[in-house]
Every structure is written in structure tokens, then in C-alpha cells.
Amino acid sequence: MLFWRKFEDKLAAVYIQQKVRGFLHLYNGQEAVLAGSLHAMDSEKDRMITAYRNHVQPIGMGVDPKRVMAELYGKGTGTSQGLGGSMHIFSKAHRFYGGHGIVGGQIPLGAGIAFADKYFNRDSVTLTFMGDGAVRQGSLHETLNLATLWQLPVVFIVENNGYAMGTSVVRTASHTDIYKLGLGYEMPCSQVEGMNPVDVAKGLEPAIDLARKGGGPSFIEIKTYRYRGHSMSDAQKYRTKKEVEEYRKIDPISQVLEIIKQKKYASEKQIKEIDERVAKRVRECEQYAEQSPFPEDNIMYDVVYQQKDYPFIPHKIQ
Amino acid sequence: MRTIQFREAIAEAMSEEMRRDSSVYLMGEEVAEYNGAYKASKGMLDEFGPKRVLDTPITELGFSGIGIGSAMNGNRPIIEFMTFNFSLVGIDQIINNAAKMRQMSGGQFNIPIVFRGPTASAGQLGATHSQAFESWYANCPGLKVIVPSNPYDAKGLLKSAIRDDDPIIFMESEQMYSDKAEVPEGEYLLPIGIAEIKREGNDVTVVSFGKIIKEAIKAADTLEKEGISCEIIDLRTIRPLDKDPIIKSVKKTNRLVILEEAWPFGNISTEIAYQLQSKAFDHLDAPIEKINTADTPAPYSPALLSEWLPREEDVIKSIKKVLYR
Secondary structure: OHHHHHHHHHHHHHHHOOOOOOOOOOOOOOHHHHHHHHHHOOOOOOEEEOOOOOOHHHHHHOOOHHHHHHHHOOOOOOOOOOOOOOOOOOEOOOOEOOOOOOOOOHHHHHHHHHHHHHHOOOOOOEEEEEEOHHHHOHHHHHHHHHHHHOOOOEEEEEEEOOEEOOEEHHHOOOOOOHHHHHHHHOOOEEEEEOOOHHHHHHHHHHHHHHHHOOOOOEEEEEEOOOOOOOOOOOOOOOOOHHHHHHHHOOOHHHHHHHHHHHOOOOOHHHHHHHHHHHHHHHHHHHHHHHHOOOOOOOHHHHOOOOOOOOOOOOOOOO | OOEEEHHHHHHHHHHHHHHHOOOEEEEEOOOOOOOOOOOOOOOHHHHHOOOOEEEOOOOHHHHHHHHHHHHOOOOEEEEEOOOOOHHHHHHHHHHHHHOOHHHHOOOOOOOOOEEEEEOOOOOOOOHHHOOOOHHHHHOOOOOEEEOOOOHHHHHHHHHHHHHOOOOEEEEEOOOOOOOEEEOOOOOOOOOOOOOEEEEOOOOEEEEEOOOOHHHHHHHHHHHHHOOOOEEEEEOOEEEOOOOHHHHHHHHHHOOEEEEOOOOOOOOHHHHHHHHHHHHHHHHOOOOOEEEOOOOOOOOOOHHHHHHHOOOHHHHHHHHHHHOOO
């Protein structure tokens, strides 16, 4: 979690230096959701898909963070060879299915990935993440219906950070208990506190287990919070500084650090070493991204079709 | 040789490919127990069972997305739209996910999927059920768009589409499903992206595709009696567009008429006209003519619909215009 936090702090810094462009949606504050999920899932076979707040999930799934940083720099060594950018990180090898820019667009994909696992009799489970804004999209409701109808091995996870961009949950619906949306589809559903990874893991384990045993999907709302704005261009006039400070008091990294100290899992010296190691790894990522070359022009064509000789309409006067 | 209906050619193509490859499945509204809204999947539930022939609720966005997701994880889905008019409800999944996934992932995830169903008008169905979106889909890089005009092409092209590793839009017509033609018993494939010269001629080139090409063939028959010889090119695939046969033909005839059932602004005809003038400007003896629907939503009344649609008479008029007759 500490590495993810520092990795994204670095992204914010280089964004201000205009080395990373486009939109940049940061995960700071929500790390316990990912940490708990990774603990609950089977790291050998389970799958993950999410929306556009997606820099640290692939790292959690095993992707080299240098390549994620390089993708944000638009470099040829990036996870998508510089074609995806901040919102579109993918790793087939690490079963991370993106990285999706359209709110709610990834929800049926997650069910479809699970459909294939059921079709081929594999016992993998797909964790399909979305934000609280996405639950008002039709794609959620169409997918929940189909996922229960076909008993797909998928867990739908809403990361409720309180705001769909700048619009609070209370302003988007007549009730704010998002998990209850599962009731309409007779889907097991629950609400989980999301600032502590232990709570998250405990909340997800039964749902993942149910899906793996053929018991179908679940719908879990995880209450979390993001410290930074929706993206880097967000002035955050929709909330108070006091509110942000209240959540910082229950910061997932501080909570875990407290447990480590209390239970003496690590000495002060070891903790300091971890901090230094994290800082060094982040520097290495930055250096790798800085030094990597930009992609060649022809890659723009090579990645569109699987067909090798697709006859594109010529671009510009040759 | 035996003759079969267009709908039978579609069902044969899907069934043969499903026998060949166990990762292929068919999903859509009424495809299983009802045997297809237009009986294009007749008998398939009986042969392949409910795991591989799946009825869905009326939820185009949901099942399009599930199809694409499954294609990211080992399946080769065939998704049927009862008509492409309804594909608009799921178009976000087609444009933003199926067409872009390979590019956004830097080549990691290709999407081998076929979206198929009827396109364009089919009698007096009014404005929402009479639309041709070939040009919308063909505008989007990442997709391939196929529009066959007869049972033989439909079977050979659909089989190739199912085997193709890229996402394909495969457009049929309610008004073609009963058309009969000779189709061989044995297996054959037709290549995607290759047009066919349906009729050789010397005086004028007529380019068309899909159901409406029949109006061009009728016009050519009529004009033959007047001594006018028409060369007819069936595009068969819209994206990628096989422009070389058109250029070659116009270099011979020096005249081009394009017939397309679609709204006239920024459609396939417009693109062909641009390509042709840029490659064969000096070979044109007359301005290019295009014949499309009226620039309005499709009307219901039979009198108005007949006026709205391109007809044989319109093709004859355009051919005579480019021939200055």
C-alpha cells in the first residue's frame, strides 16, 4: 500500500511537471480496498477488471511498476506500448483486464470474462470493480440480471468513495445504501468498511468462495475515500477540507502501520528500511520511464487489428 | 447443385463453425427456443444445447458486453441482434470495447467476435426499424464490416468472419432471408475484403452492396435491352473497402454510379466517390452519381416509403445521366 501511495504521489508530481498528460485519476486513500481484495483472491487464477482509477491494481496483480509508469509517460516500454495511457492499463499475463475509460463500460466485460471461465469449466473468479458513479448506469443493471440468471463466477465490487466526480452519492439517488441494489436481482449483497484491508478481505472472502463453488455472483459495496480530487484538474469545491482530514485519521496505511508496531511485526529500523526501499523503487520507475524511448509511428497501425496486412486508408501525403 | 434460403445459409455457416470449434457460441434474443426471430438459427439449440445457444433478455448492452468479455478470455462469440436498429442500445460496447480493446491494450487482447443481424429497411416498419448503420460502423477503426447480398456469399463470408481474429459487424436483411440460391454442400470460405464483379459491362460501372443491389441488377437488365452495358460490382465487405476493382472498372467504363440504401450525408458512397476521384480523376467522363434514401427518417405510408427508397427507376435515371442520354 505504501508503494502504491508513493508511486501515485510521484505521478502527481510529474503530472504537474507535464511529463504525464491527459487525465490522471489517483487512488490515494482507497488502497485498503485493493490490498484486501488481493489477499482474498487466488493469486494463481483469479482475474480483475476495473475502471479508470487503475494504476496500482495491475502492480498488485504482479505487473512491473516500471512499465505502468512508462505507460503514463507515453513510452514504448509501457504496458500498452504507449497507446493506452492513464485510463487503459492492461496485462493479459497477470490477468488484469483493464483499465476502462467509460463509466460502467467494464461491468458487462467482467461478467463476460466470468462467462468464459464457466463455459470452459475453469474455477477462476473475476473481481469486477466500479465506482459509486457507475451504479447508476444501465450497464450495471443489465449485467447484474444476466450474471444471476446465468450464475456467473463474478464478484461485483463498488468502491464507494462518496463522490461520482463532484456529485455526492446523496445527490444521485433516493437511497444511499448502494449494496441494496443487489436485492432487486436476488444477488447476495453486503456493505463493507473499506479503510482497513482486513475488513475488506473478510468481506470479500465469502463472495469469492461462493462464486468459485458455482454459487453465482455477489454484489459488495465497499465504503472508502479518496484524498485527492476526481482527477488532477478537480478543485474539490464539493467537499470540505475537514471531511478529508477526518478520513486521513483512519488512513489504511497508518492503520496497518499501527498494527505492525503494536504486534511488533517489524522494528523501527526495519520500517525505516521499507520506507527507503519504497522511495528507491519509485525513483527507479521514474528513471525507467524518463529514459525509455517513445514508440515508433508504425505501432499506431500494428496494434489495431490482429490481421497483419490490414489495408488502412493512407494517412497524410506520403 | 442444391438451392437453399439465405436464412439456411446463415444457420449452416454458424453450425459448421460450431462443430469445428468448441469455443464458438451463439447468443441473442430468441435465438434458441424460438429458433431465431427470422429462423436463422433453426435447429441449433437442438444440436448444440443451451450452453452454446443462449436466449437472452432484451438487453443489448449487457449481452454485447458479456460477449466481448468472454472473447477476452477464450471464447469466439456470435452475437445476434434481432436487427441492427437495436444495436444502438449496445453500441458503446461495440465501439468503445470491441473495436478498441486490442489497440488500448497495446496488442494484448484481440476480440474475435461476430455481431450479426439484419440491417436497413424491411417494409413499412417506420423510422426506428428501417435504418442502415453500415457507414457508422465502417467509420470506426478496429471493426470489419461485411454486408452480403446473396446466400452463397453469406455462408462463405460468415464462416470466414467467425474464424477471423478481429471484431466483425455482419449485416443481413429481413427481406433477404427467404431468397434462394445455389450453395454447394461442401465447405467453402470466401475472403473478407474482396469485392466481386457480379456482371461485366462496358458503358458504366455500378457499385452497390447488400439487398439494394437487386435494384441495380434489374436496372442493368432493362438497360441491356436499350443497348447499355452495365458493369456491377458487389462490395460484399465495406471495411476494409476493396477499391481497386472499382478503379479498374471505371478506367474501362469512365462512368460511376453508386447505389446504397443509407442516408445521403457522409455515407459509404461518399467515401467511394472521394477515393475514385483521387485515383482516377482523368478517367471520368461524367460526375459520379450516388443514389441513396431520402435525407429523412423512413416514412411509414407505402406511397412515401416507395419514394424514400432507391428504386430501379432511380438507378436507370442516374445511369442515363452519367451517359448523357
